[in-house]
């Protein structure tokens with residue numbers, strides 16, 4: 468039987484990292500190993516798919532920019548349109564993997580599997596996790612039963628939705644979790660599914676990377692005790708179109724910051740309240756702050772970095788705060 472065709476788009480990260488010694492599991496350089504070498508290191512890939520690699524970037528993911536997102540998105544969209552491509556895998560640093568996964572989930576119109584994967588240890592380390600993670604990613608991307616489920620992330624044998632999943636801990640290989648649970652598991656080349664995403668994505672999205680060439684500036688300011696309005700004002704002065712408030716608790720805002728956010732909203736900047744609580748926040752409209760009165764938006768269950776992605780994508784289409792709020796409920 469003919470094997471499915473899977474393209475691996477490599478962007479760098481620890482999965483392409485190299486350390487000086489096998490004991491260096493945490494001290495190494497990310498984004499060193501080219502994609503062809505990663506593929507050659509796993510001869511078993513040939514048994515599950517026809518695999519070819521493309522080096523899109525070679526960067527650590529903390530340095531990913533909006534331009535990187537747009538370039539990658541356009542390449543993925545072009546590939547999934549090809550009849551000779553059945554699935555796409557993207558190797559990526561883990562630090563912003565959740566942002567890229569959510570971005571592609573919003574803007575690439577396809578049913579074909581798009582799977583992001585990274586690793587927590589470089590390939591040179593003892594018990595490196597990248598090899599099995601990449602094998603699993605190719606196996607999921609090659610499978611028909613992964614179609615139509617939105618952009619996926621395979622790490623540590625779990626299949627998570629690119630919308631929900633987040634890096635929850637560092638250093639450990641069990642780093643990625645979704646607050647709503649994994650969609651399934653991939654074990655020895657077979658997928659076991661347990662749930663489906665409920666939010667709009669890919670083919671059912673109103674956004675399309677083919678119509679997006681740049682993303683507006685959306686910045687994140689962190690809430691804590693003794694918070695000041697300095698960061699919010701500085702972002703506004705630099706031209707931010709929206710500011711994500713990475714709020715305490717329910718997305719609460721300190722009384723020292725509230726008047727400034729009202730003022731910035733009056734100048735046309737969108738104010739979006741999210742929560743930075745670790746295990747998954749959930750911000751409700753008009754709870755903690757009168758969002759209707761102030762014309763602010765709430766980020767629903769999206770963490771600040773995912774809220775940044777959705778706000779940037781949404782603002783490429785609308786400047787209306789009510790539309791923005793609808794989009795935050797639906798995606």
Ligand SMILES: NC(=O)C[C@H](N)C(=O)O
Pocket residue numbers: 479480481482497526527528529559560561562563585586587588
């Ligand atoms: N584990 C990793 O991939 C971390 C690395 N700093 C990156 O995101 O590129």
